[in-house]
Amino acid sequence: MVLSAINIVWMRRDLRLHDHAALYHALQAQGSVQPVFIFDTEILAHFPHRNDRRLSFIVSALCDIDRELQKRGGRLLVLHGNAKEIIPTLAQALGVGNIYAAEDYEPEAMKRDAAVAAQLEGTAKITFVKDQVIFSPKEILLESGAAYKVFTPYSNNWRSRITPLSSMPYEYNDKGRYAAFDGVMQRIQACGLQYIDLSAGPEAALEAVEYDYNKDTLWPTQGAVARLQEFISEKSKNYEFSRDAMAVHGTSRLSPYLRFGLVSVRECVHRAMEAGAIKWLTELIWREFYAMTLFHVPESAHVEWNPKYRGRLDWSHNEGHLAAWQQGKTGYPVVDAAMRQLLTEGWMHNRARMIVASFLTKHLRISWTKGEEHFAQYLMDYDMASNVGGWQWAASTGTDAQPYFRVFNPSLQSEKFDPKGEYIRRYVPELQRAPADTLHAPWKHPLLMNYYPPIVDHATARDQALAMFKKLA
Ligand SMILES: Cc1cc2nc3c(=O)[nH]c(=O)nc-3n(C[C@H](O)[C@H](O)[C@H](O)COP(=O)(O)OP(=O)(O)OC[C@H]3O[C@@H](n4cnc5c(N)ncnc54)[C@H](O)[C@@H]3O)c2cc1C
Structure with a gap:
């Protein structure tokens, strides 16, 4: 089967179809779009428990996306293996010229992305776009170009730079723009990539990557945007006073949804600004402050950030x-x-x-x-x-x-x-x-x-x- 030009959208921490930066950019290019998610064996190696609830959350979100894509004429392609090998193989199998993915600022993720880009050189182009933050770790810096060490001036700079445009959610019409999935599957089977069939349900999908699925009623994957709306309209006004009361749900409890991108930070910031939820906005800025800190001092993932204490504190081993x-x-x-x-x-x-x-x-x-x-x-x-x-x-x-x-x-x-x-x-x-x-x-x-x-x-x-x-x- 001859496939028209395909653009891959490689989903990672952006498990949604609305306000999706990589999807938006892929839709600007000519040709059709194929969204892809990879259960990356290098990442799964950090998940030792078979019943890790995050994997159930992820697979459930993938099923939601797949169902929604079917309404829009597409399917989600889910693969299992080492992402550094899969992406180049996939690009070759589908004859893909362009791949789009969201920037990731964690040290290991950046190494993976650089390795993928290097492997693709000369055959396909991978474009990383900003999605999980309003300002990337390179955008809000001291005048000297160095990273901020103190939150308040960072936050002041962040606030002075924000405009309605920088938090404007992406809008697009993707109906009829997805690749013909039968043709995609023929090529996948021919090149031997391990494909996970979502039509068989979340249990079977997780079983295929050797994890157990548990339906989570505490963290349902549907209705993330409604959670945001409910928090903004009902709780954000009192947030400053109720956020420390441990027994009540005075905070948004949106963190898992932000982590895996079921809501976008743009819609959170946009709504916070509309509602004047200043204190809550500050927490979203802390999130970017820490992303910036880890980006500039990646070794702080394992050693004390403050050089005065680095490796010198007499910790107990009890x-x-x-x-x-x-x-x-x-x-x-x-x-x-x-x-x-x-x-x-x-x-x-x-x-x-x-x-x-x-x-x-x-x-x-x-x-x-x-x-x-x-x-x-x-x-x-x-x-x-x-x-x-x-x-x-x-x-x-x-x-x-x-x-x-x-x-x-x-x-x-x-x-x-x-x-x-x-x-x-x-x-x-x-x-x-x-x-x-x-x-x-x-x-x-x-x-x-x-x-x-x-x-x-x-x-x-x-x-x-x-x-x-x-x-x-
Ligand atoms: C020891 C420690 C470990 C933490 N580990 C994580 C973690 O792994 N992942 C994580 O998202 N947050 C972490 N936090 C920050 C914070 O506790 C959680 O983001 C928050 O409890 C999530 O609940 P919420 O969504 O109701 O937050 P809300 O109060 O509603 O805040 C909205 C969003 O702002 C962000 N946010 C809020 N507080 C912080 C903060 N202090 N630092 C960075 N971002 C913040 C989160 O994305 C959060 O969802 C940690 C805090 C501490 C003290």
Whole structure:
């Protein structure tokens, strides 16, 4: 079968069909469009659990896209293997001249994209377009051209540069512009690429890449845009006041959708500006600040961003403490609730993330890298830049981090941000019936003596943390 000129749209962190930068650019070119997603074996190697809920989320989003594409005359092509080999093989098999993909700023992703571009040289052109941020890490810099180290001036510069146009969602008419899928499939079968058939359903699709599918009612893939609209119209006004209350859904809970691109950052920013949701906009700017930081200091994914501390902090290697923290058995109910929320929901409230990160790095003096790795295994919204940024902020080793002498007192934090203990009770069934005033420090109450005893004493742990940092002051 003769195929007319095809342009590939390689979907990665942009799992949607609306306001899609790569799709928009592919539609500007002549010829038809074939959207492609690859279950990349190099990425899957970082997903050791067969029932990883992120893979269920991804495959469910791919099925949604495929169904929608069928209405528009196309199909989604899903392949399994090493993306660095697949893209050049695919381009050759389909006789493709142009490939479009969104820019990715994570260190490994940039290496992959550079390798793909090099392999394609002379046969096809790959164009990377900005999609997951409003301003790329190269766009908001100090006058000297160096990266910002402090958030507020970065944020001021960001805000001064934003115009209605820079957050304007992409619009296009893609009906009838997709490649004839039968012809595409003939070529795929002939060249031996491993194709995943979405028509057989999400279970079979994940089974083919050796993972288990679990339908997730907590994080449905449909209705992401409606979630954004609902947050903007109903919650954004109160966000400044309710964002720290751990028991209520006062934040947008859009992070998994932003992470995998089921909503675009342009529509988030656009709506935030329309609604005057200034505080919420600031959080979206933090996301770009951390992307910029990791881009300019890629080694900060693994070592302390602050050269003063790099590789020099005397971290503890207490495996028992680490396990108690990971399982939510530290004896500090707010820490335990948060860690169990992570295990059961694949998500954690931002205030809780700050509390548990402070606890691991300051109370237990265990390196932030251990916490970063644990979050990377379980967070639905895991994003290397934001996670490393958040961890290094809490550990006082990062850019614009909190000062080392700020050590959260977990009991005071839960008294303040979960006064009635609703958050604690939701995730710690052992404390289900405990009176609210006993929940923040159960070891003081004879009624609750059966609860896990605190693995460290707050005051002693605080002194030890300060001593660890002071040595390098
Ligand atoms: C130790 C630690 C680890 C973290 N790891 C991640 C991570 O892996 N992925 C992730 O998306 N966020 C991470 N965060 C930031 C923040 O906790 C989450 O983005 C937020 O809790 C997501 O909930 P939400 O969508 O309701 O956020 P909202 O409050 O509604 O904010 C809207 C969006 O802004 C972005 N955002 C909000 N706060 C931050 C922040 N502090 N830094 C960067 N972006 C932010 C997110 O994309 C979020 O969805 C981490 C924070 C800490 C302290």
